[in-house]
Amino acid sequence: METIQxxxxxxxxxxxxxxxILPHSEDYISYQNCRDVADAITDMVVRGAPAIGIxxxxxxxxxxxxxxDVDVNRWQELIEDxxxxxxxxxxxxxxxxxxxxxxxKLFSQCNVLNPLPEVQALAIKxxxxxxxxxxxxxxLGADLIRESITGEIKPxxxxxxxxxxxxxxxxxxxxxxxxxxxxxGLISHVYADETRPWLQGARLTAWxxxxxxxxxxxxxxxxxxxxxxxxxxxxxxIGWIIVGSDRIAANGDVANKxxxxxxxxxxxxxxxxxxxxxxxxxxxFKVASGNDIPIEERSNxxxxxxxxxxxxxxxxxARNPAFDVTPAELVDAIVTEKGVVLKPTTxxxxxxx
Amino acid sequence: METIQxxxxxxxxxxxxxxxILPHSEDYISYQNCRDVADAITDMVVRGAPAIGIxxxxxxxxxxxxxxDVDVNRWQELIEDxxxxxxxxxxxxxxxxxxxxxxxKLFSQCNVLNPLPEVQALAIKxxxxxxxxxxxxxxLGADLIRESITGEIKPxxxxxxxxxxxxxxxxxxxxxxxxxxxxxGLISHVYADETRPWLQGARLTAWxxxxxxxxxxxxxxxxxxxxxxxxxxxxxxIGWIIVGSDRIAANGDVANKxxxxxxxxxxxxxxxxxxxxxxxxxxxFKVASGNDIPIEERSNxxxxxxxxxxxxxxxxxARNPAFDVTPAELVDAIVTEKGVVLKPTTxxxxxxx
Numbered sequence: 001m002e003t004i005q006x007x008x009x010x011x012x013x014x015x016x017x018x019x020x021i022l023p024h025s026e027d028y029i030s031y032q033n034c035r036d037v038a039d040a041i042t043d044m045v046v047r048g049a050p051a052i053g054i055x056x057x058x059x060x061x062x063x064x065x066x067x068x069d070v071d072v073n074r075w076q077e078l079i080e081d082x083x084x085x086x087x088x089x090x091x092x093x094x095x096x097x098x099x100x101x102x103x104x105k106l107f108s109q110c111n112v113l114n115p116l117p118e119v120q121a122l123a124i125k126x127x128x129x130x131x132x133x134x135x136x137x138x139x140l141g142a143d144l145i146r147e148s149i150t151g152e153i154k155p156x157x158x159x160x161x162x163x164x165x166x167x168x169x170x171x172x173x174x175x176x177x178x179x180x181x182x183x184x185g186l187i188s189h190v191y192a193d194e195t196r197p198w199l200q201g202a203r204l205t206a207w208x209x210x211x212x213x214x215x216x217x218x219x220x221x222x223x224x225x226x227x228x229x230x231x232x233x234x235x236x237x238i239g240w241i242i243v244g245s246d247r248i249a250a251n252g253d254v255a256n257k258x259x260x261x262x263x264x265x266x267x268x269x270x271x272x273x274x275x276x277x278x279x280x281x282x283x284x285f286k287v288a289s290g291n292d293i294p295i296e297e298r299s300n301x302x303x304x305x306x307x308x309x310x311x312x313x314x315x316x317x318a319r320n321p322a323f324d325v326t327p328a329e330l331v332d333a334i335v336t337e338k339g340v341v342l343k344p345t346t347x348x349x350x351x352x353x
Numbered sequence: 354m355e356t357i358q359x360x361x362x363x364x365x366x367x368x369x370x371x372x373x374i375l376p377h378s379e380d381y382i383s384y385q386n387c388r389d390v391a392d393a394i395t396d397m398v399v400r401g402a403p404a405i406g407i408x409x410x411x412x413x414x415x416x417x418x419x420x421x422d423v424d425v426n427r428w429q430e431l432i433e434d435x436x437x438x439x440x441x442x443x444x445x446x447x448x449x450x451x452x453x454x455x456x457x458k459l460f461s462q463c464n465v466l467n468p469l470p471e472v473q474a475l476a477i478k479x480x481x482x483x484x485x486x487x488x489x490x491x492x493l494g495a496d497l498i499r500e501s502i503t504g505e506i507k508p509x510x511x512x513x514x515x516x517x518x519x520x521x522x523x524x525x526x527x528x529x530x531x532x533x534x535x536x537x538g539l540i541s542h543v544y545a546d547e548t549r550p551w552l553q554g555a556r557l558t559a560w561x562x563x564x565x566x567x568x569x570x571x572x573x574x575x576x577x578x579x580x581x582x583x584x585x586x587x588x589x590x591i592g593w594i595i596v597g598s599d600r601i602a603a604n605g606d607v608a609n610k611x612x613x614x615x616x617x618x619x620x621x622x623x624x625x626x627x628x629x630x631x632x633x634x635x636x637x638f639k640v641a642s643g644n645d646i647p648i649e650e651r652s653n654x655x656x657x658x659x660x661x662x663x664x665x666x667x668x669x670x671a672r673n674p675a676f677d678v679t680p681a682e683l684v685d686a687i688v689t690e691k692g693v694v695l696k697p698t699t700x701x702x703x704x705x706x
Contacts, residue, residue, distance in 0.1 A: 023666040160575075183436075191672075194656065196549060199664055202657070207666035218656055218671040222513075222574040222612020226677035229614070259575020261582070262619050269618045291442035293542035295579075303547065303571055304555075306659055311552055313376040313560035318571040319544075324579035 004165035004208060006046060007054055009124060012065065014058045016046045019166055023207040032061035034082040041089035041096070044198065048167020049246040049282055051131050053095030059086050060103040064119045075115070082292055091294045092255055092285040092323045094247040099126060107285065118269040120348040130169035133279045133337035134176040141277055141335045143175030145186045145217040148273060155239025156231060157181070157190040158224060161257035162204035163244025173277040175208055177335065182214045188236040190216045193224055195257060197302040197320065221259050225266045232270070241267045245278040252328030252344025253290030261324035264331070280336045280352050288346075290325030298322050311323060357518035357561060359399060360407050362477060365418065367411045369399045372519055376560040387416035387435040394442035394449070397551070401520020402599040402635055403483050406448030410476035412439050413456040417472045429460055429467070444647045445608055445676045447600040447637040452479060483522035486632045486690035487529040494530030494630055494688045498539045498593060501626060508592025509542040509584060510534070511577060514610035515557035516597025516630065526597040526630040530560055530688065533565045541589040543569045546577055548610060550655040550673065574612050578619045585623070594620045598631040605681030605697025606643030614677035617684070626685040633689045633705050641699075643678030651675050 001079035008015040008028065014037060029045060031037045037059035040046055046055050049249060063082045087100050103122060106130040110118040145155065146237075161167075164175030172179065181187045190209055196202035202218050209216035219227055231238045237331050241263055247255040254260070264274050287293055300318035305311060312318070334341045341348045361368040367390060368381040382398060390412035393399055399408050416435045420428035440453050452508065456475060463471040498508065510531060517528030525532065534540045543562055548554035555571050562569035572580055584591045594616055600608040607613070607629050617627050640646055653671035658664060665671070681683045687694045687702075694701045 006494050015453060024663075136370035192669075193575070194549070194665070196547070196575060199659075202665035202669070204666075206669035207393075208676060210666050210668035212660075216669055218653075218665055218669050220574070220611065220656055220673075221551060221673055222546070222610075222615060225615030225618060226611060226674050227672055229677075255576075256389060258573065258579060259539055262578030262615060265619050265622045266615050267675070269622075299569075308446060310377075312547070312571055313557075315563035316545075316555070316559035316569055316571050319580055320573075321576055321583075322580050324576070324582075 001209065005038060005170060006166045007058070007127065009058055009127070012120070014055070014062060016055065017166070018045050019047055019204060020044055020068065022203055031310055034059045034066065034141060035085055038086040038089040038297055039086060048086060048162065049093035049095040049244065050168040050173065050279060051166065052090065052093045053099035053281060054127045054130055054169050055180055056086055056096050056099040056102055057126045060100060060175055061120045061123045061228045064115055068116060070102065072113055075348060076112070090296060092246045092296045095281050098281045099338060102126060127169045130221050130279065131171055132173035134168055134171040136276050136337045137173060137335050138171065138176035141242065141275060142180040144275060144333055144335070144340065145181045148239060149186065149304060152189040153235060153237065154322045156191060156236045157187050157242050158191040158193070158228065158238050159205060159241070160193045160201065160243050160260050160263055161195045162200040163210040164239055166204050166208065167244060173279070174242045175205065177242055177277050178214070178277065185243050190214055191227060191238060192216050192218050193221045193259060193263065194218050195259060196221055200257070224263055228270050230274065238272060240273050240275055242277060245276050245282050246323055247293050248276070248278060248283045249287045249290050249293060250285045250349055251289045251346045252331060252334060252341065252349050254326045254331060255293045255295070255323050256326065258321050259324045264326040268330050274330055275329055275333045275335060277335045280338050283349065283352060285353060290327060293325060295324070296322040354394060356564065358523055359404055359519045360411070360480065360522060362411055364482070364507050367408070367415060369393055369408065370519070371398050371662060372400055372557060373397055373555055383507060384471050385415060387412045388438055390415060393440040393441040401515065402446035402448040402597065403521040403526065403632060404519065405443065405446045405481045406452035406634060407522050409439055409449050409452040410456055410479045413453060413475045414476045417468055421469060425466055427495045429465070441647060445599045445649045448634050451634045455479060468687065480522045483632065484524055487521055487526060488523040489690045490526060490630050490632070490688050491524065491529035491533035493693050494595065494628060495533040495537055495539055497628060497686055497688070497693065498534045501592065502539065506588060506590065507539060507541040509544060509589045510593045510595050511538050511544040511546070511581065511591050512558060512594070513546045513554065513596050513613050513616055514548045515553040517558055517561040519557050519561065526632070527595045528558065528650055530628065530630050531567070532565065543567055544580060544591060545569050545571050545599045546574045546612060546616065548612060549574055553610070575668070577616055581625065582620060591625060593626050593628055595628045595630060598629050598635050599676055600646050601631060601636045601687065602642050602646060603630070603638045603702055604638045604642045604699045605684060605687060605694065605702050607647045607684055608643060608676050609679065611674050611677050614679045617679040621683050627683055628686045628688060629684055633691050636702065638706060645699060649675040650675055650676070
């Protein structure tokens with residue numbers, strides 16, 4: 001059993017750990033309606049691409065329950081509006097539509113007059129598979145770190161946003177690798193960008209690391225380059241940036257939380273290695289490159305305000321792209337549950353299909 | 354007369370616009386004691402290297418007043434402790450010690466039995482010279498932008514922190530160039546990094562731009578790379594990053610607000626030009642390179658908290674370097690009141706001595 005469980009499924013009820021108020025309160029919100037689940041994704045009660053996918057799978061199960069109760073002969077027709085609504089909850093993380101598609105595939109194969117047991121079982125399987133995949137990726141990523149170590153010095157690592165247990169079914173993608181590497185004594189320290197505007201680093205990543213007693217130092221996002229550079233003169237030089245992803249294009253371009261791209265550019269300038277950790281459900285072979293990945297632009301109030309209070313000058317505009325794209329040329333390794341792709345290209349990525 | 358006056362000297366009293374509470378309140382705090390002025394610098398009532406220098410000059414004038422009142426024959430001896438205290442108010446901005454040194458030079462040349470008129474006059478001159486120098490730099494920097502324009506497209510610019518009227522005697526260094534370029538119709542838009550942890554961009558730069566109706570869009574610091582890249586496909590591509598400096602080494606390495614270095618690395622990756630705007634009082638010919646510039650590490654509470662409330666996970670550590678160093682190789686132009694140095698090197702910098 002995982003220590004941190006962002007998503008619970010109990011007796012046909014979905015419970016989401018409200019990530020907007022972590023780490024100050026650890027409260028679960030219960031959901032029994034697919035549209036409410038979609039709103040929870042939009043409002044960031046739950047976030048992180050794999051966690052959004054799992055949540056969507058349970059959302060589909062809730063919709064199946066609702067519409068089979070209404071009319072068991074017409075549920076596949078009645079459910080459509082809710083699934084479309086759910087699919088639009090957030091635009092960038094492809095895991096959302098991947099999970100809905102996986103659930104849809106079952107519709108034509110299951111016992112259509114009593115679909116619920118099979119539908120619920122698949123959602124639970126998607127959830128459990130995600131945790132299992134994280135464990136596999138954790139090991140593969142830690143192996144990469146081990147192979148990069150020459151001599152006595154253990155590298156420190158830097159991560160951006162939260163790609164941890166909270167962003168997944170449990171254990172985490174980037175933080176799964178960090179957990180595994182820490183257990184094996186391969187890394188010396190974790191630096192976490194605070195990750196404005198939502199502070200997923202300060203609130204969520206730091207919380208996960210503190211819970212497991214992995215030493216973590218927060219940085220404002222702008223401090224990463226300086227800390228990377230100056231750490232090279234210490235006995236704990238930052239050697240890797242390790243991040244998750246919300247969507248990976250067929251050529252290996254990586255969409256992830258805003259700030260990842262700038263961090264990756266700085267990582268390459270300083271000779272660091274860049275590791276992206278994501279299940280294959282995050283790969284979208286339908287988009288040729290990162291240029292075709294839709295980037296969510298959220299409300300500018302998230303930038304103009306902070307913790308509910310107006311910080312910025314009245315009258316100022318703001319841009320608030322929630323993600324950016326790191327080109328494959330800046331990525332050293334994409335770690336998936338099906339294996340590692342080094343220096344990704346379209347040809348190499350096809351091996352994961 | 355400048356619209357924005359961060360520093361006022363009225364009847365022997367120093368008044369500082371409290372920049373910690375801008376833009377929500379525009380309040381001046383009065384000072385009549387040198388040590389209180391030093392604390393105001395430490396606590397960031399006033400910030401920005403040139404403004405710190407001007408404030409320190411007035412602080413010296415206040416100390417001269419105090420100790421000539423105590424004992425006009427011993428004031429040069431009695432004043433020492435206060436000047437040392439003042440000189441330690443913040444470590445990175447060299448303008449602080451530059452101004453104290455300028456004032457000290459006068460001590461041996463003035464009428465020692467009645468130094469106050471000359472001392473006060475010099476502080477006022479340092480203040481006025483700074484404003485005049487900003488106007489000169491504004492013109493020189495705008496000329497560089499004009500020369501970089503080919504065809505119809507006017508560039509947008511991005512700035513970091515606040516190097517505006519508030520950071521100087523008035524008008525500003527980086528924002529002085531932006532003001533001048535905007536007046537001449539040379540730029541299309543201003544992007545301002547919000548600049549965590551103190552939000553000088555969101556609070557101060559945005560406030561200055563809004564006051565003068567220069568269109569400004571705030572970004573979280575991590576969004577700059579994405580916005581730089583995607584702006585290249587628009588009719589207002591970001592063409593320049595324009596920043597101030599807290600200390601420039603003899604070789605042209607530039608210390609400035611944390612985040613500048615990472616932004617400059619990204620600027621070069623995208624082919625932008627990097628302009629640093631600072632008076633020659635910011636150049637420290639005693640330090641050979643940026644490696645020798647002391648970087649202030651402020652309280653980690655500034656990172657762990659936000660707007661007075663705890664945001665981050667309990668138990669997390671934090672690093673809080675207040676400045677970073679951008680190596681000269683990333684700088685296209687250093688603009689001073691004595692002229693412009695392109696692609697700075699130690700030899701070229703000596704022309705400014």
